[in-house]
Amino acid sequence: MNPVQVRGEVLSIKQAGAYFSMTVVASGIAEQTRPGHFVAVAVGDDDGSMLLRRAFSIYQVASRGVYGGTVEFIFAAHGKGTTWLSRRRPHDLVDLVGPLGRPFTLPKEPANCVLVGGGYGSAPLFMLADALRKRGCRVDFVVGAATQDRMFGALDAKRMAASVAFTTDDGSFGEQGRVSDVLPAVIDKAHADVVYACGPMAMLEAVYAVSAAAYNGQGIPTQLAVEESMACGIGVCMTCVLPVIADDGQTRMMRSCVEGPVFPGDRIRWDALGTVPDDALGAAAMTASVEVPQ
Numbered sequence: 082m083n084p085v086q087v088r089g090e091v092l093s094i095k096q097a098g099a100y101f102s103m104t105v106v107a108s109g110i111a112e113q114t115r116p117g118h119f120v121a122v123a124v125g126d127d128d129g130s131m132l133l134r135r136a137f138s139i140y141q142v143a144s145r146g147v148y149g150g151t152v153e154f155i156f157a158a159h160g161k162g163t164t165w166l167s168r169r170r171p172h173d174l175v176d177l178v179g180p181l182g183r184p185f186t187l188p189k190e191p192a193n194c195v196l197v198g199g200g201y202g203s204a205p206l207f208m209l210a211d212a213l214r215k216r217g218c219r220v221d222f223v224v225g226a227a228t229q230d231r232m233f234g235a236l237d238a239k240r241m242a243a244s245v246a247f248t249t250d251d252g253s254f255g256e257q258g259r260v261s262d263v264l265p266a267v268i269d270k271a272h273a274d275v276v277y278a279c280g281p282m283a284m285l286e287a288v289y290a291v292s293a294a295a296y297n298g299q300g301i302p303t304q305l306a307v308e309e310s311m312a313c314g315i316g317v318c319m320t321c322v323l324p325v326i327a328d329d330g331q332t333r334m335m336r337s338c339v340e341g342p343v344f345p346g347d348r349i350r351w352d353a354l355g356t357v358p359d360d361a362l363g364a365a366a367m368t369a370s371v372e373v374p375q
């Protein structure tokens with residue numbers, strides 16, 4: 082994979098419930114994208130103060146067509162950058178870098194896969210579902226959100242999956258509750274071999290806990306796309322690190338923009354999120370207390 086920077090024309094921008102869907106002509110990115118990749122989008126005008134790009138999971142790509150390759154992503158307009166983005170119109174130019182990150186790993190043999198999305202976190206799971214089905218995998222979905230308008234892709238999920246369970250925090254659509262409430266039954270019914278998920282960190286932790294306890298504690302593997310705050314998006318600044326157990330068993334602060342955003346759930350140090358644990362490689366050694374002269 083060779084990320085490229087593209088200044089592409091906005092082909093369309095549409096409201097999708099509480100979110101916006103933006104499609105940008107981005108040849109070079111579209112052709113290389115795998116499920117789980119993301120783009121880093123420049124926001125603000127050239128003389129603006131918003132220096133940092135904003136990260137968005139890629140929802141869909143079309144690698145050929147009248148316009149060349151296109152990239153579509155889904156976003157919530159909540160801060161300065163995403164509000165600016167929501168005001169772009171067709172034919173405006175938007176600057177993207179991508180595809181970035183390490184995508185989902187696909188099973189080598191046909192497997193039963195449960196895909197769990199929370200809010201706009203469902204977006205990258207549809208390209209994943211496509212790729213899994215092409216490999217002969219069974220796909221079951223669990224789609225959750227705080228409210229019905231924050232649920233993304235309900236129709237896509239129904240169209241693609243052997244079964245779909247919907248949950249909302251307020252009960253406005255599907256069952257009232259969290260995705261992790263219905264996940265145990267879905268895992269059992271689908272005879273799941275693997276769980277893929279994307280959404281807020283608390284949701285991912287709950288999905289991991291349920292998957293690890295599945296089949297009477299035997300557990301099943303998880304592939305989780307995390308969303309840590311990012312500054313550079315290309316591995317330079319260390320803003321996006323989280324404690325992860327590496328292949329050698331040693332905890333390292335890994336960059337979610339290049340070593341992630343997808344990590345196996347059993348490698349994430351859930352007990353130490355938001356900290357640099359003392360046993361992480363390179364963590365500051367505990368300093369001996371200094372005696373203060375009386």
Ligand SMILES: Cc1cc2nc3c(=O)[nH]c(=O)nc-3n(C[C@H](O)[C@H](O)[C@H](O)COP(=O)(O)OP(=O)(O)OC[C@H]3O[C@@H](n4cnc5c(N)ncnc54)[C@H](O)[C@@H]3O)c2cc1C
Pocket residue numbers: 119133134135136137138139154155156157158159160161162163164201202204307308309310311312342
């Ligand atoms: C790998 C990845 C994939 C993402 N995919 C999506 C997506 O598909 N749709 C979507 O709506 N959002 C997604 N996000 C979150 C999105 O990047 C933030 O919502 C966005 O950066 C907020 O920008 P803002 O200027 O509107 O908000 P502000 O709060 O004004 O942003 C200020 C700064 O904080 C950072 N920041 C703020 N919130 C977040 C956050 N939740 N995660 C990461 N950085 C943050 C921004 O990069 C920015 O530099 C993703 C984040 C990551 C890391």
Ligand code: FES
Pocket residue numbers: 310311312313314315316317318319320321322336337338339
């Ligand atoms: S965002 Fe800079 S290293 Fe990951």
